[in-house]
Amino acid sequence: MIEARQLSFRVRERELVRSLNLRVRPGEFTAILGPNGAGKSTLLKLLCGQLKPTTGTIFFAGKPLAEWNARDLAKYRAVLPQQSAVPFDFTALEVVLLGRSPYGDAGSQEALAREALRMTDSEHLADRVVTTLSGGELQRVQFARVLLQIGWKPVSDGRCLMLDEPISNLDPAHQHGALQVARNMARRGVTVLVVLHDLNLAAQYADHVLLMKQGAIVAEGAPTEVMTADRIGEVFSVRARITKNPLCEAPAVFVELPPR
Amino acid sequence: MRTLVVLLAVAFALESHASDRIVSAGGAITETIYALGAQDALVAVDTSSIYPEQAAALPKVGYSRALSAEGILSMKPSLVLVNADSGPTEALNQVEKIGVKVVRLPNEHTVEAAENRIRVVGSEVGKTEEADKLIAALRDDLKVASESAGKPETAPRVLFIYTRGGGLMNVSGKNTAADAMIALAGARNAVTDYEGYKPLTAEAAVAAAPDVILVTAKGLESAGGVDELLKQPGLTLTPAGQARRVVALDDLYLLGFGPRLGKAALELGQKLRASPGLAQK
């Protein structure tokens, strides 16, 4: 469970997040949606402690984030930031095993690491050197690493997975694969918070959607409630139509640019 | 080549007394040892020991300021003669600590230092009489040099250029070996407004207006001869450049302040005054 009260973040004169209140519930897949510059990644960085809020407080599992010991926190919460290059020739398996850093038992967890790789359909990459992987392959390996960090057994202790655009480099099959893994984590009791760009994938996998614009949450709730044609049109400055996804019960969004 | 050096070293080692093995780290020191006739005891020299030619064939212990303790010790010396500014200090201290006598000789650019060096080397190698004779001869030469110099106001103005090639040319100001030599030769340094060496600039050369340009033989060679040297910006506009008055002497002879100091001063004075066209001035 993550909670934020009166959260603001200002850089010089620009207010990137403005007095925002939110609660991310355990056992749910929560997606943060919004146009570029809406403050999605900033919000995620604030919630995971990478950025310090200008005002407001964040609570993780009921305790203010600042009071958490870094290592304890790392056992309960894994964060996947946006893509960054790895400068040294680690193998994919070695990178995944870094997920066990907070426990100090990386040496004995190879089987578990391979299982994490299997969950992201990248077991065959285990012995590849990460500097030779494609963007999508590296993203799957990094995803496996954060999975290994908090584990995937059913939990009741408020574990949390925070992903910043985890599927930006993936092909459709792997996009669905990754989001399915994230949703399964939520089904097992984990708090899952994901920044996404693809409205239809969000509609398909999220239990709860936070729609952001200009640093504020303009709507939140189940995808069917939040994703109306008017609201999507207004937030994203497009003309939108909503139908029903023929493959599942989720709403399906079609958009075009408004006439000038 | 290396085997030759080793063979020579062995030959010298056999020739000299077992107890008398000298390492010299200074061109003027080496020259003094030869002048005193003590060269049989010399087993190794530094890279500045280029005169006499035989010295250059001895094993080299490196640059006088970058000596190696073990390198010196490997020559099994009984006496190490170095310049006051030879080093590194630690290396020489280590050699001393191991029980080898290290004598540091003054190497300022003065007649006193030159005489002192001859005297000390002479007493260290047991040639005090020869040293006294050498000093007397040096004084005689210097006396002749100063007597043959004309009145100070008519003495030629000399610009000393130090170069090692690569287009880098330095001009000596006051308190340099060249400045002292020019004075001993009865001439005037054309540059007196700074101490030490400064890079040659066209305007400064013209302002100095030298009657003669003085260089070392190696310097002239590295500059590519008189013609190339005079192509340096500014030099053509000086009286020396116009009349192509360039004097060159061997490096160690001119600047070493060794036992040939008197002769060098004498010869320099003669050459400077004998430069073509200068007499009419």
Add this chain to the structure above:
Amino acid sequence: MVVAALIVAAIGSVIVGLSLGAVRIPPGEILSILWGKLTGAAASGTHDAVLWHLRAPRVVLGLMVGAGLSVAGALMQGLFRNPLADPSLIGVSSGAALGAVFSIVLGGVLLPTLPFLHHAGFLPMAAFAGALGVTLFIQRLANTSGYTAVATLLLAGVAVNALVGAVIGFATFLATDAQLRTLSFWTLGSLGAADWKIVGIALPFCLGLVTLAPLFAGALNALSLGEAEAAHLGYAVERIKGLIIFLTAAGVGVCVAYTGIIGFVGLVVPHLVRLMIGPDHRWLIPGSALLGASLLVLADTTARVIVAPAEMPIGILTAAFGAPFFLGMLLRQRRKALWS
């Protein structure tokens, strides 16, 4: 396995370093001299003195400096997330040299009356301060983006090296101290000053660096993923960065204070170790310490022997091997598009 081979190599380098030199000492005599030292027999003879007061401290200093520079290189590369971060290339060694020169000028010319300036520990402390200053400066430069761009790092190094070169040139021009006047000592390095006293002063610094560095192996592995990633994995990144900077500056500072700038060691050695056993810092750090110690002792032995009885500046040798390495790595990084 590889580590065992590296230990053997280090022992071998010590044997070679003790055996070879301008003075020829037969192996049997070396053993008997060393045995004499162990049993406390009285020292006598030139060979004994050469071995015990010239070669032995030099070999020990070589081991320490080789290990120190290599571990400092490995730490710095992990910290800056860039395999080209080498103390000599990015200006940290120059900073240390500046500190050392400053302390000598201060101690010898400006303030000869202040007793603390003549304390044996002042020189390495000043060098440490210089190294720390440059590292902090470069870290501040690097801090703006998540990882350190090669260009930023190397350009900063060029600037610092040029600045320090000018200041050292000026100081050597001013100073009368014989050691200062040999500019080549600072630019090309030499182990020629080694004696047991210097070994004694440098030992705690180098030993501290080499024994404490492995404590940061896990953090450096995590840091390879990025600073944010390392923080999310539970590491107190800012504190760890501070400690690593402090540690590398201390190691580089003391090495430079007594042996000048020996370039490329911190670049080449960790790179070779990565080729042998991979980038995992848990092995990279001890591996670099061992290989660096061996290679520097061998390089110094070569420098002592190759033009005997003269000596070649060791920096010429390390640069001859290191510079082509560096160019190769630069090309490789360019291809990987990390150049930005």
